[in-house]
Amino acid sequence: MNNNFEHIQAAHCESGVTRNLLKNIGINKMTEPLAFGIGSGLFFVYIPFIKINNGPAIAFRSMPGIIFKQTCHSLGIHVERKKFSSREKAQQFLDDRLAEGKAVGCQVGVYYLPYFPKEYRFHFNAHNLIVFDKEGDNYIVSDPIMDQVTSMTSYQLERVRFAKGALAPRGQLYYAETNHEVTDEQMKKAIQHGIKKNVFNMLRIPGPIAGVKGIRFTANKIKHWRDKFGLEKAGLYLAQLVRMQEEIGTGGGGFRYIYAAFLQEAHAYHNNDELLKISEEFTKSGDLWRTSAVQAAGIYKGRLGTQQDFNVMGDYLLEIAEIEKQAFEALSKLKWQ
Incomplete structure (x- = not known):
């Protein structure tokens, strides 16, 4: 298990996850703005023929996963990323990584996050958080837009990891494999x-x-x-x-x-x-x-x-x-x- 993980609140989920995952493996030079910029996070796209919540798809950032992937690639850090067709295999893979002491990023849907205020819950599947420990049936979660760590049961986590709809995460998780000094x-x-x-x-x-x-x-x-x-x-x-x-x-x-x-x-x-x-x-x-x-x-x-x-x-x-x-x-x- 990973008892040394440090939760740091951030302005944006993926740049915050990127900073926190890299800090967890000893990359202390990384800040959230540096992760966002190195990952080329700034973007805009308007896609009228794709509907989300009965409105046109509009994004102000790059596609989910790009910030973490590009930041790590630019620094020579190896990334492991997995999607799953089986919920059982998705949970077992996560459990195995936690048992190795790894902190793991997950793409999830917002609607069923139990700790989100109801007014912020709608069908949006490109949110990112970190799972870094497990106690019994509870997963310990670092969501960088929250001020403190929280927990979810295996059922609650599975529900958001396999949310349906546009950008369905399909149990997607990712983590940084390499631990080396960045110059x-x-x-x-x-x-x-x-x-x-x-x-x-x-x-x-x-x-x-x-x-x-x-x-x-x-x-x-x-x-x-x-x-x-x-x-x-x-x-x-x-x-x-x-x-x-x-x-x-x-x-x-x-x-x-x-x-x-x-x-x-x-x-x-x-x-x-x-x-x-x-x-x-x-x-x-x-x-x-x-x-x-x-x-x-x-x-x-x-x-x-x-x-x-x-x-x-x-x-x-x-x-x-x-x-x-x-x-x-x-x-x-x-x-x-």
């Missing part, structure tokens, strides 16, 4: 690689629905939602955007603040003051995402509802798209020492 030079290279990957994802990824182009695409769609869907359905779509932005994994504004912190911490490894200037732009973007969430909530709750209100909402996203475009273009031009 400052490795951190420098990992930071550089993470930034370059994020530049590609936000500026150069093909298609109109992802990255900066996706933010702009969504902004223009929002301006037509009222006429196309009617006020009630358009309000529900905006509620979906706010839910994904502010209630699931810190969302639009919070992710931009974490990325700003990443660039500030990256400055300690790459002595380039441009990193600090660009960091300020992501803080501006985060502020605007939060302002747009207030506007969207006003429409959903009926305080606002005119076409002009939808136009203002769309214009916020157009301004955000331009800020992030300029910021990532500046990152693409950085001179690395």
Whole structure:
């Protein structure tokens, strides 16, 4: 069993899990912002033809698992990741790893998490937590967005590990296998690689629905939602955007603040003051995402509802798209020492 695991609260589930799992194997240089940035966690995608909770799929971060995978890969740390068709095999594999003293990350559904407040429970299957011990039939859980460790019975854990629906986790678990010292030079290279990957994802990824182009695409769609869907359905779509932005994994504004912190911490490894200037732009973007969430909530709750209100909402996203475009273009031009 793993009695030395240290639970540290985080702003976002996967970057928090990444930091805590790596710290558990002795990688003390890792912080949550560094994990988020090295893992190229910042993203945006709007997928209207996929529905989650009767609204369009909207994501403000990379696909589940990418942050942990890329962070470890960039630092030369071997990762084991498993999915299961059998619930019995999934539990046995987890039990075996716990018996070896390993802390294990799990992708789970939110809806049936017993320690989540009811207002935060809905069908979202890309949450991450750590299981690090077992006492009888209770698994000891470190969920990084909670302030302290908790526990779940084997039935409760199985239920969330095998939640149904979009992004069904299928018992997925993962952990870092290698335990070795990470040098400052490795951190420098990992930071550089993470930034370059994020530049590609936000500026150069093909298609109109992802990255900066996706933010702009969504902004223009929002301006037509009222006429196309009617006020009630358009309000529900905006509620979906706010839910994904502010209630699931810190969302639009919070992710931009974490990325700003990443660039500030990256400055300690790459002595380039441009990193600090660009960091300020992501803080501006985060502020605007939060302002747009207030506007969207006003429409959903009926305080606002005119076409002009939808136009203002769309214009916020157009301004955000331009800020992030300029910021990532500046990152693409950085001179690395």
